Amino acid sequence: MAILTQEEAKKIIDKVLSYSKADEMKVELTGGRSGNIRFARNSVSTAGTSNNLSLSVTVVLGKKIGTSDINEFDDASLEKAVRRAEEMARLAPENPEYVPMPGPQTYAKTNAFVETTANMKAPDRAKLAGASIKSVMASQLSGAGFLEDSANFNAIGNSKGLFGYHKNTAVNFSLTIRTPDGTGSGYSAGDVNDVSKLNTASLTDVAIQKAKASQKPAALEPGKYTVILEPLAAGELVQFMVRAMEARTADEGRSFLSKKGGGTRLGEKLLDERVTIYSDPMDAQIPSSPFSSEGYPQEKVMWFDKGVVKNLSYSAYWAKQKGVKPLPEPSGFVMMGGTQSLAELIKGTEKGILVTRFWYTRWLDPQTLLYTGLTRDGTFFIDNGQIKHPVKNFRFNESPVIMLNNLEALGTPVRTRGNLVPPMRIRDFTFSSLSDAV
Amino acid sequence: MKRREFVKLSGLGMSASLLPTGLMAGRQISVEDLMNPGMDVAGKKRLADIALNAAKSKGATYADVRIARYLRQYLFTREKKVQNLVNSESYGIGIRVIANGTWGFAATNEMTPESIARCAEEAVDMAKANAEIQLEPVVLAPQKGVGEQTWKTPIQKNAFEIPVKEKIDLLMDVNGAALKNGASFVTSNIFFVNEQKYFASTDGSYIDQDIHRMWPTFTVSAISKQTGRFKSRDALSAPIGMGYEYLSDNPAEKIVIPNGPTVYRYAYNMIEDATAAALQAKEKLTAKSVPAGKYDMILDPSNLGLTIHESVGHPLELDRVLGYEANLAGTSFATLEKLQSKSFQYGSKIVNLRADKVQPNTMGRVGYDDEGVPGKQWDLVKNGILVNFQATRDQVHYLGENESQGCSFAESWDSVQFQRMPNVSLQPGPDKYSIHNMIKDTEKGIYILGRGSSSIDQQRYNFQFSGQLFYEIKDGAIVGMLDDVAYQSNTQEFWNSCARICDKDDYRLFGTFFDGKGQPGQASAVSHGCPTTRFNGVNVINTGRKI
Known part of the structure; x- marks a missing residue:
């Protein structure tokens, strides 16, 4: 699972920040997973999943900035990423628009992460898509749709003591339903953080109704x-x-x-x-x-x-x-x-x-x-x-x-x-x- | 860099608001790392075989593997400042399988034998799970294995070998030229991309390709504080499948229009174009607002290329025709029935539109597509009649064919390949006829250059295009600049109003570097060639407003 907790993320960021004596330094740690399924002509077409965890180090020397990204997290690799960012900063042209990084900030807590969404798997997607397709077929129409879910976190820290952590989940569903004679088409779409609040059945009904009503x-x-x-x-x-x-x-x-x-x-x-x-x-x-x-x-x-x-x-x-x-x-x-x-x-x-x-x-x-x-x-x-x-x-x-x-x-x-x-x-x-x- | 920041820095502005998100994928690396050759072919073959064998032993009836490395260098500047220099690498493996008659796809950037085998198994598991809601099992057109092959874009100068300083100096000169000639603001960018793709399939193909493309561009703005108006002019360059040699000065590759602009073929003088752009942006501030009505439109390749892309390229994608893109891009007015009738008059008799994956200097040119099909060329519209579509191996059977035209492409190793547009080009007229002749033969017309606002419906009937430069033509001569111009038409009506096409000496390329399609969105790069062409009696609207 690529969703690190706030504590895990802070530990890695603090470690990376300790590796450099540059004028300023920023570390961003992001990770998550996403999965999707597509269907058309009332049948599944393509699907895919991806996972990602990566760390980005930005080093500032005067007005020169270097950034290095890495997806390995052992101490040696993290330190190497810092050295590389320093080297890139030395070689970079000066950025005349550079502004010093902000110090510690206070952020509000937002409630954007829902566990049920984070735990979605391929069969969950196939089930939601399959139910929607079933209603469309019962209406003797043709449906094409897309369902994508994701769970992500991002953490940010800098050498001035700033630290922030946020995680969120998201689900998007959209559906286009066409009549067999090609003269009607209906659409509906929904986006939520919590998959249990995504009513694919009602969205499908709306699109069916619009497809039928828009004929000729x-x-x-x-x-x-x-x-x-x-x-x-x-x-x-x-x-x-x-x-x-x-x-x-x-x-x-x-x-x-x-x-x-x-x-x-x-x-x-x-x-x-x-x-x-x-x-x-x-x-x-x-x-x-x-x-x-x-x-x-x-x-x-x-x-x-x-x-x-x-x-x-x-x-x-x-x-x-x-x-x-x-x-x-x-x-x-x-x-x-x-x-x-x-x-x-x-x-x-x-x-x-x-x-x-x-x-x-x-x-x-x-x-x-x-x-x-x-x-x-x-x-x-x-x-x-x-x-x-x-x-x-x-x-x-x-x-x-x-x-x-x-x-x-x-x-x-x-x-x-x-x-x-x-x-x-x-x-x-x-x-x-x-x-x-x- | 986040997508929105990229869009802002690139100066692509609001027109790029629908760009797919994968453009900036990858990790930032040093300039030197761009020259690192990466894994050797023997190593890639070894990993590919691990994936293919794991997929087969888990029950796949077909599998293909792409081990792909994408190197990108993007430079962003404005006025006297370098805003950003991005050097990035994205490297990983994508495995696509057919199991139980259904596609499955999984990807990883963990390049160990264990991880790759696991990834192949995951793809098979996904195919099997999704087979439960499968109504149309995949029918894959045969493709004989081609054994071990290599292919490389024939470039003269690898852009990554040119020192960054030289490129920044060029952009600073471009910005300097624009400012010196009265521009209030200027942004200039260059995008370089190298795709190193290794493809292997259970058909017995092992194909190593090295593909290059680039896009130098700028936006120059002029502001009148007095009137509060501002106008801009974008570069007349083309994104192109060439090396750094495109950025050179060659008088033989230029066409100078009397009372009009200079246009470029296969050598682009960016500083000269920026100089002209500054003067033209200022001229636009006081240009006459176009009276709406019907005009004969003379469209330069830098403008017509996008119209070809939208009104011919996209509607003739077989996956759209069949309904596979219905939920996003839409379907197509060009139905299978229209093709089968062999009499659908797409355009006037002089209109010949050809698809290809082989044309020199184009961005669609490859040795093989992303499912191992060799590059081909074929007619889409012949003497005005619709004669074919663009297809992939799993869809060409709908055309009654058993050989793919080779239109499969994936943006990245972690995105699944699907049907993408090849180069689609309008063939030159057979008789000697230059842009000078065309202007001379036009009584009441508008001559449009450059890529502007574009919009077309989800079945590709109704479209509206604008441009960068608009010149009024009266009685055979350019009489001045116009503003607030957009042309609206219907695809079939428009192509049937095609009255005259210049000859091969005027043939030039247009390109689009970030063409978006699919869910999740993927970008592809494609070129469109054509000479300057005239369309008679096209509807022009005035886009001027006050708020």
């Missing part, structure tokens, strides 16, 4: 529509925006957060006042690591508060340039919502399009965060509060910034791809062309 879609003219974006669709666009909140590019004038004439849009109201987005590694639904790879604490950070830009992320170097505290990018985010369910949002829609998910979303312009992509696996026309019929997929050209200004309503957030995102109703969402794809 009608073509609507492209144009501006009111849309209801399910969390999977909405989360994708919102995530692109959250990932682009770096202070440096904004200060340099090449971000959607750059201000005309110089400076950033920090403090400006950029989105609808109902938009509040924060990150919190301690969130019970999406727990994540309480420290960044550099060892800075990940804490609760407000990014947008009632539509106002509240924080930008700062690397250690840029923080030093600007005289502020380093603020790492979040690994997941929470977008606050309302109390309505997806069904209630649909009910309250006079005319609109329900979007299950987006596909092949790519940026067009980093200045406006304009993205293009397509709807996929369940796109429906809503009339007078009811889903009337499936519609052909659309290509969209839209910016999350524009979209979150055209907000009509938010539902209850749900976990999707490591984030908590509400379903949302948006007006004037731009569909630029039709696609025949199913």
Whole structure:
């Protein structure tokens, strides 16, 4: 088992740190296992497993940095890794952006590791996949899916006394179900830390239902529509925006957060006042690591508060340039919502399009965060509060910034791809062309 | 380095957000270690036989082994700084077996006889466990064993032998040229990869291959503080299956467009291109925003290559056609029925698209694929008609064939091989016809160069592509630069609007270094050749917005 305990990890890290008198030194110890199974055409296709335990030593001499990785843990090998990192630091060019390592930090405890998930084996995966396939076959449809589980730990220590340890488990399941005539396709996906909370049966039912309901879609003219974006669709666009909140590019004038004439849009109201987005590694639904790879604490950070830009992320170097505290990018985010369910949002829609998910979303312009992509696996026309019929997929050209200004309503957030995102109703969402794809 | 940090350093930006995670796999090593030859062939054969024998004795009816070592050197710089230099090695063994008609796969980097035998047994156990939910037992096309073979990418200069200082000096000169010519920011990177792959199978093949590829690239940005606008221009280089000789200046390998840019064939002058990029990024700041509408599009290979990749390469992957990729990448509009009809008009009559694993200087070129099939070439679209797909040994029987085309590839020793795209290239027009002739013959058009934003649906009908440089053509001449351009079309409609293809003298390569596919995601590198080509009456949209 490649999951070391905090004590075991600290012992190894302390030993490695004792081997060098370099100006600064950092040791990262990571390990874990993962396993997966794929199926298509209602049958298993490929599967695999992997285990990993490795140690990375970074040595700093002045502003020169050397890193050496190793996966052997006897004393001689560990010391050799340190000598090698020292040698590489001596040969490295100076890094003008080097910032001294942080000293001891206090990190919150997060609860991201679940033993049941950590113990998953090949037959467990085959069983989950097999049950899903059985339901799909009973509905006389064709299913393709993927299940992947992992258990990992990472520990970090440096010569200034910093030490952090975190472990987590994760399971992802996704499923695409198609009708035999090729005119319908449904999708669902779930991600959890605890496999006992993964309801593959209900996810399979959702995808079956969407596949059947999406058969023989009608073509609507492209144009501006009111849309209801399910969390999977909405989360994708919102995530692109959250990932682009770096202070440096904004200060340099090449971000959607750059201000005309110089400076950033920090403090400006950029989105609808109902938009509040924060990150919190301690969130019970999406727990994540309480420290960044550099060892800075990940804490609760407000990014947008009632539509106002509240924080930008700062690397250690840029923080030093600007005289502020380093603020790492979040690994997941929470977008606050309302109390309505997806069904209630649909009910309250006079005319609109329900979007299950987006596909092949790519940026067009980093200045406006304009993205293009397509709807996929369940796109429906809503009339007078009811889903009337499936519609052909659309290509969209839209910016999350524009979209979150055209907000009509938010539902209850749900976990999707490591984030908590509400379903949302948006007006004037731009569909630029039709696609025949199913 | 974590994937997100890599994406940031590489300057690949948001377009790389879907990159597979294996790109940076491996341990960091010293520059000198990149020249270490690794295990000799006799040693690899000994380990391979241990794996094959262990698999057979546990009940495998077929087994193959890849002992693979991946050496990578990646350099990252911005302006006057070296941001990172990564030298890495990833080394291990992957064992794939068929037992009870089902695939099993296991991998380890513990290279002892005991560990390898155990790994082979684990693969057989997995195959047997998964056979319980198997409906379609594997049918493997025969491949005669080829005995002991070696193959090497024919390079002139091994990039790992070039001192790091020389490479950093080059990138500093590139950045210096861009800054001197008005760039506000510049990032430049070079990626070098050497795959040392030893393949052995129960068919009796023992194949040792040494494969090289590289990608020099940069992004230059210009900012107008006054207007708050910023524009960038990426390198017009191609990732390529060549050695360091690609980074040289050779006038015979250049094409200079009147009132337009300079483009490169098999020798790339990175400093010259960075100089041009700075001037062009500034020009983009005040370029005319394109009026949406129908235009004749003249597409340079640096742009059309990606369109070929997405609208021909991917839809003609047999595993997609059959439904094996339905849960991620999707399926394909190009069905088996369309192939069997022998009359599906994929493109106009002048469109000939050819797949290959043998074309010189390409990244898809190998002696043998990852299941021991020798490199081949074959037609996909002949005189506009769909005539074939791309397949592996376990899927080619769906085409009624019993010989694989050799499209099997795995990103790493620890990932299972599956169908990956070979080089797919548009054949040059038969008559003498240059880009100069093509511009002269165009009344109302847009000339596009470089790789830009791309998006295509899950069955490869509807696509939208942008680019790096857009020139307006009026009455046979380039009249100025355009901005906010993207073209939208449908694959079949687009290829049927193909009106003219330049001749072989204009034929150049495009490449993609990190093409993603599969679950878990794997990256592969592939090239696409074509000459400059004109497509008539294509729909252009304006992508300008205000926030």
